[in-house]
Amino acid sequence: MLTDEERREIESEIARYPARQAASIDALKIVQRHRGWISDESIQDIAGFLKISPTELDGIATFYNLIFREPVGRHVILLCDSVSCWITGYERLREHLCSKLAVRPGQTTSDDRFTLIPIVCLGCCDRAPAMMIGDDLHGNLDPPEKCNAILEQYK
Amino acid sequence: MTETPLTKNIRPGAPPFDIGDYERAGGYEGLRKALTMTPQQVIAEVKASNLRGRGGAGFPTGLKWSFVPLGKDAPHPKYLICNADEMEPGTFKDRLLMEADPHQLVEGVAIASYAIEADVAFIFVRGEYILSGERLTRAIAEAYEHRYLGRDILGSGYSLEMYVHMSAGRYMCGDETGLLNALEGKRANPRWKPPFPPVVGLFGKPTIVNNVETLCCVPHILSHGANWFRDLSRTGDGGTKLYGASGKVKRPGLWELPMGTPIREILYEYAGGMRDGVEFRGLLPGGASTDFLTIEHLDVPMDFTEVQKAGSRMGTGTMIVLDDKTCPVGMTWNLTQFFARESCGWCVPCWSGLAWCERILRAMEEGHGESGDIEKLEFHAKMMGPGNTFCALAPGAAEPLQSAIKYFREDFESHIRDKHCAWRT
Numbered sequence: 001m002l003t004d005e006e007r008r009e010i011e012s013e014i015a016r017y018p019a020r021q022a023a024s025i026d027a028l029k030i031v032q033r034h035r036g037w038i039s040d041e042s043i044q045d046i047a048g049f050l051k052i053s054p055t056e057l058d059g060i061a062t063f064y065n066l067i068f069r070e071p072v073g074r075h076v077i078l079l080c081d082s083v084s085c086w087i088t089g090y091e092r093l094r095e096h097l098c099s100k101l102a103v104r105p106g107q108t109t110s111d112d113r114f115t116l117i118p119i120v121c122l123g124c125c126d127r128a129p130a131m132m133i134g135d136d137l138h139g140n141l142d143p144p145e146k147c148n149a150i151l152e153q154y155k
Numbered sequence: 156m157t158e159t160p161l162t163k164n165i166r167p168g169a170p171p172f173d174i175g176d177y178e179r180a181g182g183y184e185g186l187r188k189a190l191t192m193t194p195q196q197v198i199a200e201v202k203a204s205n206l207r208g209r210g211g212a213g214f215p216t217g218l219k220w221s222f223v224p225l226g227k228d229a230p231h232p233k234y235l236i237c238n239a240d241e242m243e244p245g246t247f248k249d250r251l252l253m254e255a256d257p258h259q260l261v262e263g264v265a266i267a268s269y270a271i272e273a274d275v276a277f278i279f280v281r282g283e284y285i286l287s288g289e290r291l292t293r294a295i296a297e298a299y300e301h302r303y304l305g306r307d308i309l310g311s312g313y314s315l316e317m318y319v320h321m322s323a324g325r326y327m328c329g330d331e332t333g334l335l336n337a338l339e340g341k342r343a344n345p346r347w348k349p350p351f352p353p354v355v356g357l358f359g360k361p362t363i364v365n366n367v368e369t370l371c372c373v374p375h376i377l378s379h380g381a382n383w384f385r386d387l388s389r390t391g392d393g394g395t396k397l398y399g400a401s402g403k404v405k406r407p408g409l410w411e412l413p414m415g416t417p418i419r420e421i422l423y424e425y426a427g428g429m430r431d432g433v434e435f436r437g438l439l440p441g442g443a444s445t446d447f448l449t450i451e452h453l454d455v456p457m458d459f460t461e462v463q464k465a466g467s468r469m470g471t472g473t474m475i476v477l478d479d480k481t482c483p484v485g486m487t488w489n490l491t492q493f494f495a496r497e498s499c500g501w502c503v504p505c506w507s508g509l510a511w512c513e514r515i516l517r518a519m520e521e522g523h524g525e526s527g528d529i530e531k532l533e534f535h536a537k538m539m540g541p542g543n544t545f546c547a548l549a550p551g552a553a554e555p556l557q558s559a560i561k562y563f564r565e566d567f568e569s570h571i572r573d574k575h576c577a578w579r580t
Contacts, residue, residue: 017340019339022339060342063343082493083439083489084402087476087481119283120493122283125245126409127407128407135285
């Protein structure tokens, strides 16, 4: 069941468009912001609210990089793996994060604190290599040990 | 002293101008001027400025606008969309414009909307650009309060609603018709063309999609005139350009310079040349989907026409530099992996070709390359080329691939021969 707050927020997005479905991506983002991820049940609920088929909505949800169809940790690390970061130390940064957090890319730490997800170019190429944690952008992460103090900010 | 209209209000490290500061710096004069003209006159002025689209394709902006039906019989609502889905690897210019001077973009969108008599404007921002979204949202709210947006703008009789749409991330959203599908709440697959969006676009209505930097040029063209804008350039394409450099250069960054500034000047004077201990080998002049250029091309002026003559594309104008301590095969693998992952799967040469290329390049890089692999890559690069797919993703992916093989063929051969990447220890 969508909460009243979720319904209200989705309705205000729908008002911008001539068709209810146009708000599908906004709706997925709204529900994800409240619940952390998009479960099968959320797909059913949102699809019903938008009057589209759950299958179609799932096709949309799985298409977009920033919609999570599996549970994630409290903080999602989006690690840029595109070309400028690759040139300036992405692989070392990835290995450092993987060993420090004891995860592989795509996995969540055992204490549910972090999920590590590779992402396309974050548009931070002048401060490569870069990553985002939650809404925050962090650049110039070479050498990769610079991450250690940054990770400490996220409990 | 070179004029830098796009970045004149930007003070590094300081918050962006609010609407008062922006007005005192001459802001919204372009919109005021436009509202005294007819839409046709605005389009004619932008045509005369030789402004070409800064998203990468370089299509003449005024010409694109002129395809929209105008007048009483035109279908409504019409839409103006700002493409702020900056996801081209190596590209970070639109972020600066949105974070550091959001009113400039809002004004540009408003003028472009007036020129095509649009009713609604969307700024389509990539999901990761959170600060851009926040600052644009605030700027739009201020613009409504000051009657630059909404009903009957400044008493002109023209009305416009403007919204920020935060995307959920996918490179395909940067494609013109993929973006339209994303805004309609669908997967961002490309659409069959024709009809083209200026006639049948968002929700089937006439729609113009312009890049952030393109729209940021528009207020200045209206304020200062087409001739002034054209004369900012060193070559035939009008205006200034935000150039960038990343990779192992001394000072990676962005600089607003006259259109047509030579690559050598950008790379050595502004980016400071290569870091100590590494040598220049080549560069992608404007993002991941442009052909490599090498040392013989350093004197090419960076504009759409000249870079094309050199066998590549200016693209977004943000160059990615390859050095001698970086493996060109590994770099090509990284680029191809990006394109393979971001392919929407709509066209066979793209989803199938890119997946094969990615596997072959990975195998080469990991020491499992086989004779014949280079020829297979060349075959796929040709199949992914222009004319075989709905959108520009696969042709864009083919550009760095085919040119890497052309300029760095001996490195591909040595990977296969030695069963090893010499850059990996």
